[in-house]
Amino acid sequence: MSTATASDTQATSDPKDHSRFSGVLGSEWIKLTTVRSTVWTLLATAVVGIGLGAIVTSAQASRWATRSLVAQATFDPTRSSLAGLLFAQLAVGVLGILIMSAEYSTGTIRATFSAVPRRPRVLLAKVVVFGVVTLVVGEIVSFVAFLTGQRILSGKAPSAVLSDPGVLRAVVSGGLYLLALGLLALGLASIIRLTAAAISSFVGLLFILPIIADVLPSSFTSDIGRFLPANIGTVMMSAHYHGTDPFGPWTSFGLLCAYAAIALLVGGVLLVRRDA
């Protein structure tokens, strides 16, 4: 790299560049694995995701006989067993926020940017490392929650197996949903930088926005509702795709990914423009 600027402007075509980015990736991996918050948030993801799913399904199982015919007809065992993921998303989001905001609150960001002055690379490395970890953990949690839930349901209420239509897609979507929301949280944290403020806005986006949408006139509610992450999650994790659902599961996922991408892009631009 001693040939100064000429080679640097074409950094992407530089063969050394691969190894260089792997260093940034390795660094982010070290960062993620050397703080306790990672273990705690991922543990919370698993406990909430699997545990809540188990509670919801056992409640369904024990009251099945007393439920109305409509409720029985629309019952989706897959969706019930994955209900916990809609709360586990909070823990994933907190981790996504912390890996960026903790750098600012502790001042580590200055060491990070001194070592890697091209700041978008740091964000990209975080996206890759955190994304892979979240996806793996998310899929494991989703599958375990599904299998646990079906075991609880079987015999007492209708249950599903992975080979049923739409079920595998819904269970895989559980992990994908956590991934997309985690990345959205990471993008938010790159924009907001303060841990508390970023977590508040993330919670607001997930839980407060639906309440606001709910009190609006009903014609608005359904229009806005389909764009809200929580509703997207419900659609994604349902095995049955009803014609009444606003968007199909993959369209919903695409929308969620677009949210995350926009947040990350805005965060990336601000990362470069703002002083560390």
Next chain:
Amino acid sequence: MLRVASSALAIGAKHGRHGLRIVVLVVLVAAVVGLILWVRMRRRDRQSPHATGSPTPKADHAVRRDERSAAIAVNRRWDWNGGGNQNTIEARALTKRYGNKLAVDDLSFGVKPGYVTGFLGPNGAGKSTTMRMIMGLDEPDAGTVTVNGRRYHELGWPLREVGALLEARAIHPGRSARAHLWMLARTNQIPRARVDEVLDLVGLSSVAEQRVGQFSLGMSQRLGIAVALLGDPGVLMFDEPVNGLDTDGIRWVRGLLRRLASEGRAVFVSSHLMSEMALTADHLVVIGKGRLIAEMPIDEFTAKNSNAYIQVRSPNLAQLRSALEGAGATVTAGDDESLSVRGLSQERIGELAWTNGIMLHELATQSASLEEAFVESTVGNLEFSGGTSLKPESTEGGAQP
């Protein structure tokens, strides 16, 4: 994001259920934002030093030569003992504004290899801001600063060229010292063995696995120094390195700074303590209120700004005073029966006293310390900039002891 959602919503409401169309729209918006980002980054990268820094062709040529030798320097590292007059850090007309406050004002200076250059100024003078701009953490509003001829974000392996201790406490408290160093080493492909080496060098080997949150300020300071040394760089910057260190630690830092400079590295140390600079620095860059006050060897600075005078004590002050003033001296009354005399040599004062039959109790030259020279120079600066107080300590230095 809200605007995107609402515009997409409007389309969605008009055309009923056209989910795909909305998603395409959102993806398009994302693509446009991405394109803007990409173009911006390209433009940023193209702003090389010779595009922004130097208006005249002659200066342009000089910078290019600068770059070439910098390239050699990188390969050979600091073997180029002494290095001649090549500046490793070169600030040109640096300016940084925070809101209304001008933190750094048209600041130009250079830092040479093989010397300890002291960066001196009262608290709030803009030292840390300048160092952050050198490290590419803060973007200057005007001017450029280069390290080894290149702007910081153009350095291939920055940690191998510049090491810096900016804030000792700026480390995740939950991470161990070794993890912190290893995480930084990894980005610049510095071998893992080097991590243990620097831990050993700063005396933290025994607590390497301990969480940094449990460290004392002194230990954090040592870890910060380890970070600076990690890439074995030819340029080192330390922001107030002796803060929080005990006497042994302070002596160790002084020795380390001297040793690093003697190895041919450029060492740039900031301090608001003149006494500290007197012990370690060869050169001084003195700033006040963000502006350059002086840039010169430390001896020259002391001599130039020294307000040396001769102190005389006598039981017959009034008579002595008129005799001295008659000989053209500037005399001011000091405390307890003494006079401060400027403009006459010690010998001449003695002669005058003898010829006038005045008994002298004391006749001594008071040479100014570096501290006094510093106060002297900043007083001038504050007056010039319209400050009402003559004491810099009371306006700036007193705020953060």
